[in-house]
Amino acid sequence: MTIDLANLNEITVRSDRAQTAVGAGNVWYDVYTTLQPMGLTVIGGRVSAIGVGGLTLGGGISFFSGRYGWACDNVNNYEVVLADGSIQEVSFSSPYSDLYWALRGGGNNFGIVTRFDLMTFPQGDLWAGSETFIYTPETAAAINDAFYFLGVNAPSDPYAQVITAYAYAQSVDAYIIASDLQYGKPVANPPILQNFTAVQGAIASTLRIVDQANLTIEFNDTNPGGFRYVSNPQDTNYKPSLNQDCRQTYWTLMVGNNATLMADMVAIYMDEIEPLKSVAGLVPSLVFQPITTDMILHFSKNGGNALGLDNQGPLNLVQIDISWSDIADDDRILTAAQNILDGCQAAASAVGLLNKYLYQNYASVGQGVFSGYGQNNLARLKAVSAKYDPAQVFQKLQPGYFKLN
Ligand SMILES: Cc1cc2nc3c(=O)[nH]c(=O)nc-3n(C[C@H](O)[C@H](O)[C@H](O)COP(=O)(O)OP(=O)(O)OC[C@H]3O[C@@H](n4cnc5c(N)ncnc54)[C@H](O)[C@@H]3O)c2cc1C
Known part of the structure; x- marks a missing residue:
């Protein structure tokens, strides 16, 4: 039912x-x-x-x-x-x-x-959008540092947020880094985000003053949905076959805020993605989001929430997000996702920065979300x-x- x-x-x-x-x-x-x-x-x-x-x-x-x-x-x-x-x-x-x-x-x-x-x-409107770079170790280091400092500095200006994604782009056969920057006022390039905007060499930028609804459409376009359903099954584009549609898996872990650890996790992710580069429709991402101390302070409103995240931040919420097209590749992809997760957990654990919390909305089916609470x-x-x-x-x-x- x-x-x-x-x-x-x-x-x-x-x-x-x-x-x-x-x-x-x-x-x-x-x-x-x-x-x-x-x-x-x-x-x-x-x-x-x-x-x-x-x-x-x-x-x-x-x-x-x-x-x-x-x-x-x-x-x-x-x-x-x-x-x-x-x-x-x-x-x-x-x-x-x-x-x-x-x-x-x-x-x-x-x-x-x-x-x-x-x-x-x-x-009202925000200043927001995405800046995209071709991956180089130098660019990555600068962006990871910017991410680290945003985590540290966020309480000074809680209007700023960022999502930093590493991805492999088949169309250009290169790894890219995309930082989605968001500032909750119509103020261009605020000081809190200038460590990001100072990084040179962006190949694309959509940063502008924008309303919230339009921003969610931009993020929808860069996060295409799972199976390709259309509302009208009579539509000639309707394709019920799994093989032709987009398949997607999410996995997650939470770690402390540390730029070196970010670089280590990116290396683990790249090692696993390398042999998969020719997989049909592959879009593999490793995504970082700062979970800041000011954010966590609000968790205690009205008796608190059930998440079990007390104020041990700033933290880095890590998401492994892989899309592909062919059901025949499921096993390879899911094995790679598990390996990335295991590797990242081990790397974080080795430096004492693994947090037990798992974000339910990004977790994979086998992850024990509630024990992390x-x-x-x-x-x-x-x-x-x-x-x-x-x-x-x-x-x-x-x-x-x-x-x-
Ligand atoms: C493209 C994309 C972007 C995302 N962006 C964000 C983001 O910005 N921030 C964020 O925190 N997360 C984000 N997520 C993760 C998102 O929060 C989860 O995927 C979430 O499960 C989506 O909820 P839904 O209602 O759309 O999904 P559904 O699959 O409909 O719901 C998920 C589960 O919740 C249960 N459920 C849904 N509604 C109810 C209800 N009314 N009562 C009881 N149970 C219910 C269902 O049993 C279902 O199993 C994103 C995910 C994707 C795919």
Whole structure:
């Protein structure tokens, strides 16, 4: 049985403009294009086609997380269908405050959320975009240093964020480095990001003043979706064959903020990608995002979230993201992804910089996400699950994503 939430597409701003009721079937683009004309936004995804539900229940890193924390830290209230079929309003001040805590990072383990009431704030244009370089060790060193210093300096200006991706581009047979820079004000080249913009030799740049909805379209174009479904199956482009479509895998780890370790992880990634260069449709990326101390401070809002990340930052959230086209290459790709993960974990561990936390929304199917939340939080999550779902409907009957057990 599939439960399709697509028609739960309400987006209603409260009269005081401080909260928006967002139906769980929305994608972020629709949320942003509704709020933008009012000069408002919420904490949500950075890619237009991503859904509100999964992103928010797993954490949710936004353009504005330095100022407000992750998406799960900015849900005032959840409307949830519990395992017994009852519909409850779940907030910090409700009788369900334990469930409220668990939903902040607990994924699909507790119920089906039908509406998220999201904290809403004024927001105009950003200065943002992507700068792309051909990989050289010198360029990489400069960008890794810029990344390190952003992690350290972020509390001085929480409007800045960056995503730095190393990728192999088959079209030019070269590794490239792309830094997505985001500054939450319409101010070009702010001092906090100048370590990045000082790096010479970009082959492309889309940095400009831009509105949030358009920025999510740019990031959608550079992060093409998985299987190529079109909305109208009568469309002549409809291709149900797996072999012809894009396949994709995500894996993750969390490490301390350290430029040398970044270079070591890039070397491990390149070693694994080298023999795969001719794989059809290959787009392999190693992606770094600073998880800053100011971001983590917001995790304690309203009783805190379930993620188990206390303020040990700045940290570096690492994502291994590989796309390819042919089902016949699955084993090779997944073996390489596992090897990159193992190698990066070993490298981080060797220098005492491996963090136990795994970001659910970037994790691979075999990664034990919830053990990374810490023993106490996992025990608490299991207790909440036993209380609201004694027959364990969401653990046992609902396949997919990450289970507490
Ligand atoms: C191109 C791309 C860009 C991304 N960008 C970001 C980003 O900017 N920031 C970030 O933090 N993450 C990002 N992610 C990761 C993203 O958060 C996860 O992929 C997330 O699972 C997407 O949620 P969804 O609702 O679109 O997916 P779905 O596959 O629909 O949902 C994921 C899981 O959540 C459960 N679920 C969904 N909705 C509900 C609900 N209402 N109630 C109960 N359970 C539910 C489902 O059981 C499902 O198994 C990105 C991913 C991709 C592919």
